[in-house]
Amino acid sequence: MTFKVGDKVVNSVFGRGEIVYGPYDTPGGCGYFFKGDDGHHRTVSGSLLTPAATFAVGDKVKGRYSGATYTIEAGPFRDGDYEWYATKEEDGRVGHNGADSLTAVEPEAADEPVKVGDVVRILEDYAYHADVKAGDLFEVKSACTDDFWDEFRIKVNAGPGARMSEWTFRPQDFEKVPADTVAVHDGVVYDLSARYRDQDGDYWALRRNPEDSSVVQAQCTPTVPYGWCGFTLPEAIEKYGPLTRV
Incomplete structure (x- = not known):
């Protein structure tokens, strides 16, 4: 069987990899330059290569044209260059589909607990x-299952002027925010996609430093087009704060 550059293959000695050059003639037959999944490049004989399976038994796949979801039951089987699998539909019926008519279904990532x-x-x-109000941001100060209700709860520090020092929320009351989209300073959460206004009425934009994501930069918005060369968030708060979201 002849392979081409980019084909995924299995070498009987080095395992899975990809063809990066070839085929070319050798005294022992057809040869290839092969990059293994371990990152190493090797010269290999075509006689020791087989096509890598597109899917494995147990994989969840979806029909490119039908949209139906299947489970791979057996395979791969090959008829020349044609690769196919026995597939089971969600209702239990078993049929077969070609590899080129199927796409992998990525498993849903489990939600990380808050x-x-x-x-x-x-x-x-x-x-x-x-x-x-909807959209308010808070840093979680406590997260546990409530003993009385036997349900998950979080607690956050209450806002200024509140009747109590903290608020409690249930899972349906909030959503987790990606850490790289916000910054926390002195217990206050800042949304990096929002604009802020200082005590003089000037507007500020925030972002993470592209060269050091641990540093949050702050810049008066009229000067942003000319480069981010001003303050860090703590410096801006100290000199011009408080910064209020607008």
Whole structure:
């Protein structure tokens, strides 16, 4: 069987890899330059190569044209260059499909539990009787299963002027915010996609330093087109704060 550059193959000695050059003639027959999954390049004989399977038994796949979801039951089987699999539909019926008519279904990533230090966004006004608005951001100070209700709860520090020092929320009251889209300074959460206004009425934009993501930069918005060369977020707050989201 002849392979081409880019084909995924299995070498009987070195395992899975990819053809990066070839075929070319050798005294022992057809040869290839092969890059293994371990990153090493090797010269290999075509007689020791077989096509790598596109899918494995147990994989979830979807029909490119039908949209139906299947489970790979057996295979791969080959008829010349044609690769096919026995597939089971969700109702239990077993049939067969060619590899080129199937796409892999990526497994859903399990939601990571919310933990202390995460930032959450409130989903509705006055969630769980707290004096909050949809979109408010808070840093999680406590996250555990409530003993009385036997349900997961988080606690956050309440906003200025609140009747209590902290608020409690249920899972339906909030969503976890990606850490790289926000910054926390002195217990206050800043949304890097929002604009802020200082005590003089000037507007500020925030971003993570492209060269050091641990540093959050702050710049007056009229000067942003001329480069981010101004303050860090703590420096801007100290000199011109408080910064209020607008």
